[in-house]
Structure formats: C-alpha cells, structure tokens
Amino acid sequence: MIELRGVRAIYGRTIALDQVDLEIGEGITGLFGPNGSGKSTLLRIIAGLQRPARGEVRFDGRPRHPADENLRRRIGYAGHDVGLYGRLSIEENLRLFAALWGAPDDHVTHVIETIGLADRAASRVDELSAGLKRRAGVARALACAPEILLLDEPFATLDDEAADLVTSAIQTWHSPGRTAVIATHG
Numbered sequence: 001m002i003e004l005r006g007v008r009a010i011y012g013r014t015i016a017l018d019q020v021d022l023e024i025g026e027g028i029t030g031l032f033g034p035n036g037s038g039k040s041t042l043l044r045i046i047a048g049l050q051r052p053a054r055g056e057v058r059f060d061g062r063p064r065h066p067a068d069e070n071l072r073r074r075i076g077y078a079g080h081d082v083g084l085y086g087r088l089s090i091e092e093n094l095r096l097f098a099a100l101w102g103a104p105d106d107h108v109t110h111v112i113e114t115i116g117l118a119d120r121a122a123s124r125v126d127e128l129s130a131g132l133k134r135r136a137g138v139a140r141a142l143a144c145a146p147e148i149l150l151l152d153e154p155f156a157t158l159d160d161e162a163a164d165l166v167t168s169a170i171q172t173w174h175s176p177g178r179t180a181v182i183a184t185h186g
Contacts, residue, residue: 001025001179002046002148007055009041016041020055024181028174031183039183040080043150046181047077059148073101076146078154082137086126090117090136093125094143101144108143114172115139116165130157138166142173149173149180 002024009017016038033039044050046057048066057064059071077083084093094108112121115135120128125136138154149170155163170180 001060002181003058003061004042004046005056005058007042007045007052007057009038009045009050010053017045017052024179026177026179028170028180028182031181032185033183034185039185040152043077043152043181043183044079047075047150048072049077049079073144074147075150076141076144076148077150077152078137078141079152082125082133082140084125084133084136084140087124089122089124090128090139091121093136094139097140098143098145101146103143103145107145111139111142111169114165115142115169116162131159131162134158135162135166138169142169147178149178151180151182153184154182155184 004020004022007017007020008015020042031039031042041050045052048064051066064071088096091108091112094111095105098105098108112118115138117132117135117139120132125133128136134154134157138151141149141151154166158166174180
C-alpha cells in the first residue's frame, strides 16, 4: 500500500534519512527507534507534510502528488503538535476536521467515546493537560475516518489507562484494507 524508494531527508547539513526503501502493507506497523532517528521525519514525508530531498513515496503503486486531495483525505495524521485550535473545544475541533475531510458527523461522537474523552468533549483544547491533548490529537486523526493512520508517539505523556484507551481506539478503527504506522521510541 505505501512504498518509499530512495527517500532522503536533510535538515541543513544533517542527513535525517538516507536512501530509505520501505514497503508497508495493510495492518498495524510499529516504527521503533531512539529520539533523533528520523521517525517523525519519515511519518511527515509519508503524510505529505514534508517533501523528501530525494526519492519518492507511492500509494497503491502510484507516486504521491502533493495536490492530490483524494489521497490527503485518506490519511489521518497525529504528530507532536496536536494540530487543534486552542480556543475551540475538543468536540468543535473534531466536528470541524471531520466536516473538512467529509467524514460522517456521527463518527465524531463515536471517536470521542472510544478514546475516552466524552466527559471532556466541551473543554477548550488550550485548557487541557498534555495527556488529554495527546488523546485529542489522536482523536482528530481518527475523526476523519482515514484508511491510513500515521501516529507519531501517540502514547507520550499518557498514563497506562489513557494508553489503553488510545490502543483500544486504534484497534476499533482497524479493519481489513486499513494501514496504520505508529512511531515510538519504545
């Protein structure tokens, strides 16, 4: 489903990724490595948020084109920055992103419940703890009903109970034909 061929990423004089060849099929794939090993960069390149200095990313055998809105709508991404509007509530954020991505409105309620945020759905994002923001960021990625889910350190700052809720939400989302890549330093 996802292929990287000869992908290289450079920041100034630092080579973050060098000649990465990778094939990721459907299912849930873990991406493990220490801090600074290029996991976040790799996910950002797959998501289309960063262009590689060299190489290409292919989806279903076709090269990724930055302006491909159909592909963009298939991808749910949660990075280090939760990507939510601070002055809006969790629910307002999720409904906004679901509408932009064309996901059904009732799906938002399901995601909020699955990830354990029902009691905080009306809370403004800028008033949340780091762990709640992390869960809300994962919820945003899931609210778009993606076929491809890219999560960068989704368990960072979470206690065991919250990590179990995120794991359960990912398992609930997963079905045949879907692909998840989850990066962690674990």
